[in-house]
Amino acid sequence: MDPTEGRGIGWAGSVVFLSGASPLISWSKRSVPTPLLSASRVEPEDAMPRIVEQPPDQLVSRGEPATLPCRAEGRPRPNIEWYKNGARVATAREDPRAHRLLLPSGALFFPRIVHGRRARPDEGVYTCVARNYLGAAASRNASLEVAVLRDDFRQSPGNVVVAVGEPAVMECVPPRGHPEPSVSWKKDSARLKEEEGRITIRGGKLMMSHTLKSDAGMYVCVASNMAGERESGAAELVVLERPSFLRRPVNQVVLADAPVGFPCEVQGDPPPRLRWRKEDGELPTGSRYEIRSDHSLWIGHVSAEDEGTYTCVAENSVGRVEASGSLSVHGEGPPGTTTDSGPRLPQPSEHPPPPPHPTLLHPQFASPLPSPTGDGHGFLQLCGQEFHRGGHLE
Secondary structure (H helix, E strand, O other): HHHHHHOOOOEEEEEEOOOOOEEEEEEEEEEOOOOOOOOOOOOOOEEEEEEEEEOOOEEOOOOOOOEOOOOOEEEOEEEEEEEOEEEEEHHHOOOOOOOEEEEEOEEEEEEEOOOOOOOOOEEEEEEEEEOOOOOOEOOOOOEEEEEEEEOOOOOOOEEEEEEEOEEEEEOEEEEEEOOEEEEEEEOOOOOOOOEEEEEEEEEOEEOOOOOOOOOEEEEEEEEEOOEEEEEOOEEEEEEEEEEEEEOOOOOOEEEOOOEEEEOEEEEEEEEOOEEEOOOOOOOOOOOOOEEOOOOEEEEEEOHHHOEEEEEEEEEEEEEEEEEEEEEEEEEEOOOOEEEEOOOOOOHHHHHHOOOOOOOEEEEEEEEEOOOEOOOOOOEEEEEEEEEOOOEEEE
């Protein structure tokens, strides 16, 4: 007999739950066949319950409110009951101590989701059951899960030291959570963006294919899901820079006793150490060579022994560079040559005497010829002979 027809034999309804499935409505004949409904009491307009709004699966945050909707139709209007994992859910209407509320619409309302490491009273599989005198209808099984994000990172990032141009990897394993948290990174408190082909984030790792000096800074791993966000301790990325020249020595040619300077300016991180050498050995000791505050090499009065190649060597913990310039010294400088103390004015004793008259030798006898005289037209008169501009004696 169809229990929904309401004929003379009484039936008792029960809800049977199977794990992971919707509740099954089963019916059994009472031990005493007493009339439950009279056919004359069943109205033509009456209908047994039907679920018209199913409760969905939900992922909610601990401590936040949540609602499981359920709406049913039927005549007379069905009563709504809720079951969790097969057990009847007590609501505040029945038990003032209960923290769940049954709303007029039939929805189950949680003012605050309760969830802890040991007690998880709100998490489970829920089913809505609608009843009236004609029967019962059950909704689909709806899971209510609580999002969780632990506090402790399974692996926090550590400091990394690289040189410019080298790859860098910063490791991070986020805290345990449900759902599994996603990982992003911050650099100097600002959200870090991926750069195609250079900066990528995979499985929590921050990877740089080649580093720039501007990548140096403090990095933080950020884990997040709907339960919240957690930040790791900060880790430093140190990007060192190999030495490079801003100014380098050049080849120079100077006169003896003149000053000369070889520039040398470098950059790098950590700051490079600079030293000079001559040829393949160390720079000769003595007061003649001066290393100035800008690292340039200065020689106040050069001499022939200063000729050679001078090399500036710059070195730090990640690299070494060198650059050379040669020095050539030409004979004694004339009076008035510029030195490191400025132009030197000639002294009275340094004025040269007037040039002597030229002495001519006879090409055959290598003996001096008489003093020549000029004719005012570019010729020399010598004993009746003429000496032309071209140097020919006639």
